[in-house]
Amino acid sequence: MMPDVSDLLTPDVRRRFLADRASILGVVAFLAAAVAVLVVIVFVSPAVDNPARYNALRRNGRFAEAEIDEISAAITEGSSRSRYWRRSSERVISYRVRYHFTVGGETYHGTHYVSAKDVRVHRIRKGAKFLALYDPQDPSNNVLTTAPVSILKELGKTAQTVESLRRQVYIPRGGVPSWVLLLLYFLFVGALGGAGYWIWRRAKAGRVLKNPAVVPALLTEREAVTTRTRTSGGRYRERLGGYRMRVGFVSHAGVSFELSCYTRRRNEAAALPLGSVVTVIYEEAHPKNFLIYELYGERVVKWSDEELRAKMGGFYDLYRRMRESASVDQARSDEQSPSDNDSRTTPKGADND
Incomplete structure (x- = not known):
């Protein structure tokens, strides 16, 4: 008698299946x-x-007189140990420089990261004044230069123009390289993609539980999936990660399928012999989305020979051949076992020459 799918999909079976196929931890x-x-x-x-x-x-920028408000260490690096094995203070690589300037009677603030070398060479310190370049349309978009304020006052005395000064001024750098931010964006997108993949897997597994159909299936392949890990001694050790199971079944629409699935439930998978009949629960609209009930359930599902012949189609003949082959192999094994034992038995008195 065909089992009722609602009786098979108990809360424990649902929980085990979702944890195996798409764990919420992922x-x-x-x-x-x-x-x-x-x-x-x-x-x-x-x-x-x-x-x-x-x-x-x-x-396109314009110049303004900027005054340094604050300078503080931004990026530091621990120096190496001295010959007396005492660690000296951290070495500053870059400084965070805060400044302000006035445009049209309104004060704007800016922050710029300057390398320690530029701070030392150009004597950037609190209260010092330098030229800042700002966007006339948006003065909050600005940057600090190392040009002294006096150079702007001398433009009228020389042939130098504002345009040439803009091209010649030095903009110090000491911040994080732009490729680091690009790498972080890639990592962010990758992490979101990984989360989306696991959410998709969990939603796909959930569809099996919402629109289930149950049929008998033939277990045709079972392949162990192992991973190699290197031990502290330099050797490699193989660890069993799970099994890839392949089953054949016929859907209620009469279409034959041979599909594979991966499971981490190692003990349950190892207990299923090849050529045995298992119970497959699949999504009614997409039979390729399925589960093998015996991996997650504790109930023993028995199918009569008439049901197997009616529901397995061409897989029933393969099932019979695999059973007959297994019976022949078992009979040969039983015949060889006594002879092997006799050959290993020492006749009584053979050692009394």
Whole structure:
């Protein structure tokens, strides 16, 4: 008698199937990674050098007198140990320089990252004044240069123009390279893609449980999937990760399918012999989306020979041949076992020469 699919899909079976096919831990892990990378992007973005923006300000920007408000260490690196095995103070690689300038009676603030070398060479310190380049349309878009304020006052005395000065001024750099931000964006997109993949897998597995259909199937292949890990001694050790199972069945629409699925339920998969009949529950609209009930359920499903002949189609003949072959192999094994035992038995008195 055909089993009722509602009796087979108990809460425990549903939970085991979803955990095997698409664990919620995969979704959580990738979403956590995406959030972590996003936080890093938010903190790193202001410190990224942007050559394209600097070049745009060189072409269309205007000069303003900027005064340094604050200078603090932004990127540091621990120095190596001295010969007395005492660690010296951290070495500053880059400084965060905050400044302000006035345009049209309104004060604007800016932040620029400057290398320690430029800070030392150009004597950038609190209270010092330098020229800043700003966008006339949006003065909040600005950048600090190392040009002294006095050079702007001397333009009228020389043949140099504002346009040539914009091209010649030096814009110090000391921030994070732009490729680092690009790499972070790729990691963020990859983490979102990984989370989306696991959400899709879980939704796909859930469709089997919403629109199920049950049929008998023939287990035709079972392949162990192993992974190699290197031990501390330099040797490799193989670890069984799971099994790839291949089954053949005929859907209620009369279409034959031979499909494979991967499972991490190793003990349950190893207990299913090749050529045995298993119970397949598949999505009614997409039979390629299926599960093997014996991997997750504890109930023993028995199919009568009449049901197998009616529902398995051409797989029933293959099932019979595989059973007959298994019976022949078992009979040969039983015949060889006594002879092997007799050949290993020592006749009584053989050692008493």
